[in-house]
Amino acid sequence: KTNLIVNYLPQNMTQEELKSLFGSIGEIESCKLVRDKITGQSLGYGFVNYVDPKDAEKAINTLNGLRLQTKTIKVSYARPSSASIRDANLYVSGLPKTMTQKELEQLFSQYGRIITSRILVDQVTGVSRGVGFIRFDKRIEAEEAIKGLNGQKPPGATEPITVKFANNPSQKTNQAILSQLYHSPNRRYPGPLAQQAQRFRFPPMTIDGMTSLAGINIPGHAGTGWCIFVYNLAPDADESILWQMFGPFGAVTNVKVIRDFNTNKCKGFGFVTMTNYDEAAMAIASLNGYRLGDRVLQVSFKTNKTHK
Numbered sequence: 001k002t003n004l005i006v007n008y009l010p011q012n013m014t015q016e017e018l019k020s021l022f023g024s025i026g027e028i029e030s031c032k033l034v035r036d037k038i039t040g041q042s043l044g045y046g047f048v049n050y051v052d053p054k055d056a057e058k059a060i061n062t063l064n065g066l067r068l069q070t071k072t073i074k075v076s077y078a079r080p081s082s083a084s085i086r087d088a089n090l091y092v093s094g095l096p097k098t099m100t101q102k103e104l105e106q107l108f109s110q111y112g113r114i115i116t117s118r119i120l121v122d123q124v125t126g127v128s129r130g131v132g133f134i135r136f137d138k139r140i141e142a143e144e145a146i147k148g149l150n151g152q153k154p155p156g157a158t159e160p161i162t163v164k165f166a167n168n169p170s171q172k173t174n175q176a177i178l179s180q181l182y183h184s185p186n187r188r189y190p191g192p193l194a195q196q197a198q199r200f201r202f203p204p205m206t207i208d209g210m211t212s213l214a215g216i217n218i219p220g221h222a223g224t225g226w227c228i229f230v231y232n233l234a235p236d237a238d239e240s241i242l243w244q245m246f247g248p249f250g251a252v253t254n255v256k257v258i259r260d261f262n263t264n265k266c267k268g269f270g271f272v273t274m275t276n277y278d279e280a281a282m283a284i285a286s287l288n289g290y291r292l293g294d295r296v297l298q299v300s301f302k303t304n305k306t307h308k
Contacts, residue, residue: 002056003049005078007116010069011042012251020254022048024239025062026055047078062240068247088136090145091166095130096157107154108134112141133166225253225273226280231298235265245287246272250279
């Protein structure tokens with residue numbers, strides 16, 4: 001019971017960020033973000049294997065339901081891979097535009113245990129595209145759902161729906177759907193290539209990208225992102241609280257609570273590293289002055305002064 005599956009990860013989250021998030025709980029033996037073999041796009045889920053089963057359990061209790069950007073992640077024990085559970089993902093089209101994810105699950109849940117579901121929405125209007133995915137626990141359940149629901153009209157619908165296996169040979173149509181989904185207008189860095197470029201592009205403040213790694217700190221900017229200083233944390237504050245506050249704003253690579261060497265209590269401050277400047281600036285604007293418990297936080301880009 002050390003291997004976990006993590007679902008509903010933000011599209012732009014990297015394997016390093018996944019490892020950093022789960023590594024804050026305990027020692028990790030391995031960590032894998034699953035990507036599309038053709039496009040290299042993250043498929044939004046991954047696996048984390050801990051050394052100690054206790055840490056795996058703690059990760060479920062701490063991180064399941066955590067909000068990262070617009071997603072709420074799901075953390076659960078992974079099932080051993082076997083033929084019976086492979087390819088149990090269904091593609092559903094022709095859904096009524098008013099149907100919610102919950103109603104979609106209700107419709108399909110009579111056929112077996114649903115692992116994940118989603119309805120594709122138009123990024124601009126937020127309206128459903130009438131297309132969804134349902135992943136069952138076992139292939140046989142997915143087959144039953146196709147038999148039972150393909151060509152049927154769901155309650156309240158005027159048109160029949162189409163239900164088929166998602167990973168059928170017409171990979172091209174899937175790619176088309178995925179690319180529509182990922183290249184939505186509000187994502188500035190479209191595909192994997194641009195994202196690679198984004199990752200290796202140092203903002204102009206870094207001299208050669210290396211200085212900040214060598215510990216000569218350029219204000220607010222460590223080689224891999226923007227460092228944010230969080231002040232006035234409670235003594236019992238821990239890393240998970242920082243993940244929970246900053247995660248919704250964008251890609252967080254690292255969080256650190258500074259603790260007293262003797263008591264192991266938080267000394268009142270911590271640091272959060274975020275990949276993108278705009279997201280970091282937004283987090284600071286939103287969280288500076290934020291009331292956490294009975295304390296008002298001060299949040300700013302880290303400056304050299306704070307560096308002892």
